[in-house]
Amino acid sequence: MRTMGFARRLLTALAATAAATTLFTGHATAEPAQVDWVSATQQLRAAATGNPGAERAVDTLLGDPRVADAARETALPAQPFQIPAESNVGRGGGPGMYGSGVALNIDGFRFAFFGGPGTIAPNQTGARLDVVWLNLSNGRSGMEPLTEHLDIIADTTIRTRVIDPGPGMVVAAVYGTLWHRWPVPVSPEHPDGFQYVRGEITFPSLGSIYN
Template identity: 65%
Template sequence: MHRVRSIRLAAAAAASALLMLTGVGHATAERESVDWSSAMRHLRAAAADNPAALAAVDRLIASNQQLAMQKAALPAQPFQIPAQSDIGRGGGPGVYGSGIALGVDGFRLGFFGGPGTIAPNQTGAKMEVVWYNLSNGRSATDLLYEHNDVPVDTTIRTRVLDTGPGMVVAAVYGSLWHRWSVPVSEANPDGFQYQLGTISIPSFGAVYN
C-alpha cells in the first residue's frame, strides 16, 4: 500500500514538473505580492537554531530576489524562485532546479531538477528545507529524503508535514547526488555517471496548503 501511494505521489510530481516547463498549470487566481522583508525575517528566525539553514537564508537574502505570488491549487506548486548551484543543470554553475510543494497524500515539500536523474544513494549529500507558515507561525527545518528509483519519480521529498493551513514560505538548500546512463567501463561499472550538486542560492517559494 505504501509503495502504491509513493508511486502516485511521484507521478503527480513528474506531471507538475512538465506543466511548469510548458507554462501550463492548475487553475490560478489573480497574482499577489508577498512582503519579501517580512517573509525573510520570519524564515530567518525559523532557521536560527540551524547554522546551515541560517547561512542558506542569508545567501538568499543577499541575492535580493523578489517574487510575485501566483495562487495555485495543490497537488503540486513549484516554487517561484529556482535554486542556483555549482553544477547548474549540468553545464556549469547556474540555474539548478526548483523546490515544490506536493499534496497528494499530505502536504510535503520537495525538490526537482539538476542534470540527469536523482541518484538512489544519497550518501554524503544532504538536502533540507526551512519553512514558515505566515498564517499561523508554525516553522521547522526538514530533511528531503524520500525518492523512488523509478522513471516517473522526479523529486526528492520530506515526510508529510504538519504546517497547518495557509501560506507557507520555504527555502530548499543543501546538496544532492545525480546520475545518468553512460557506457559500462572500468570507471563506470554500473553504467552510470554520478555528480554531486551543491546549492549556492536556495530555491524559494510561497505556496498554499
C-alpha cells in the first residue's frame, strides 16, 4: 500500500533527523556549499513580490542577526533548515522556538515543516502554512502551500506537493499558521478527546539546500 510505504520511508528519514540533526536521503555524499544569507534573503524578497504574506515573512528575516549568524554550509536534501521558526505557541510552553522547515527527497523534492506542540492536526481549516523559495543558481522561484499530511503517528511533517526547483542552491522560508492537537480526557469542551491550538509563526524558518 502506497500510504504505508511512504510512512515507513518518512519515519526512517525523520529518525535520521533526530539522531543526526540532518537528514540524508537520496545521494550519500556531497561537498558542502556556502550560502551568503544577506544576499540570499534579499533575492528571496524579490521572489516574494506580489504576495503580501510572503513579503511580510521575508521582511521579518531581512537584517535580523539570527539570519546573519546562521550556519553557512549546506548539504543535500533532505535536511532541516538552518534557521528555525518561532511561534506564539512555541513547543507548548508559550511563545518561542517552534519548529523547522525541512527539505525532503523521499518520493520527489518537497518542502515540509515539523515541530510545535503535540502533533499536526488532520483538519487545517482556518490555518495556512506556505513556503516561498528561490533557486539562486537558475532563477527559478515559487510559492507553495504545505497541505499533505497523513494522520498517523509516523507522519510528523506537513508537506508541499512534489516540485522541481532544478539543480543548484535553493533558499526557502516557511511562514503562516498551523493547527496542532494532543489527547486530553473527553469532556463537553473536548468531545473528541483532543485539545487543539493554532500556532502562528512570528519568525519564519529559513534554509538553504544544495539540490
